[in-house]
Amino acid sequence: MKNNIKVQRAIHDLTQADLAKKIGVSRQTINAMEKNKYVPSTVLSLKIAKLFKKPVEDIFFLEDND
Amino acid sequence: MKNNIKVQRAIHDLTQADLAKKIGVSRQTINAMEKNKYVPSTVLSLKIAKLFKKPVEDIFFLEDND
DNA sequence: TCTATATGTAAAGTTTGTTTTACTTTTGAT
């Protein structure tokens, strides 16, 4: 799975730390998500999508190996 | 977080085992999700949404305590 | 009622998400 959180952050002018605070996770969690180190929970993706006012599918993308 | 997987299954006439097989998890995982035993990964919610041809937000819902 | 299929549940174990702390590297402004 991939995501475009970094782009959404840029659009909304948020640092990783800002975003982390807003959705209630650590900054490292945001960083790891952006670097595709792991797959976040559905609660996290829903929160991020809500914050950025986009559907989950516009931010997180399935890949062939998923 | 809540979800309406059971309803979607009914609409598509799928058993828990059917759905489990289609998205590549165990039947108990589907059962536990329906009973809100845990929060699935974003890969799972994307796959389920894709299968049911609905946005993730139409199947999974944030609650106040999330 | 008998039987098959679907669903619920539980425990143990493995894998993976997430936090915390801490340090390094990059970037941008002065």
Added chain:
DNA sequence: ATCAAAAGTAAAACAAACTTTACATATAGA
């Protein structure tokens, strides 16, 4: 060139997702 803020990274520890096995309960049809 310097400095501060932002981003990258890593290891240890903990929490949660997910699997496997196994059994119990429900439901519907013959």
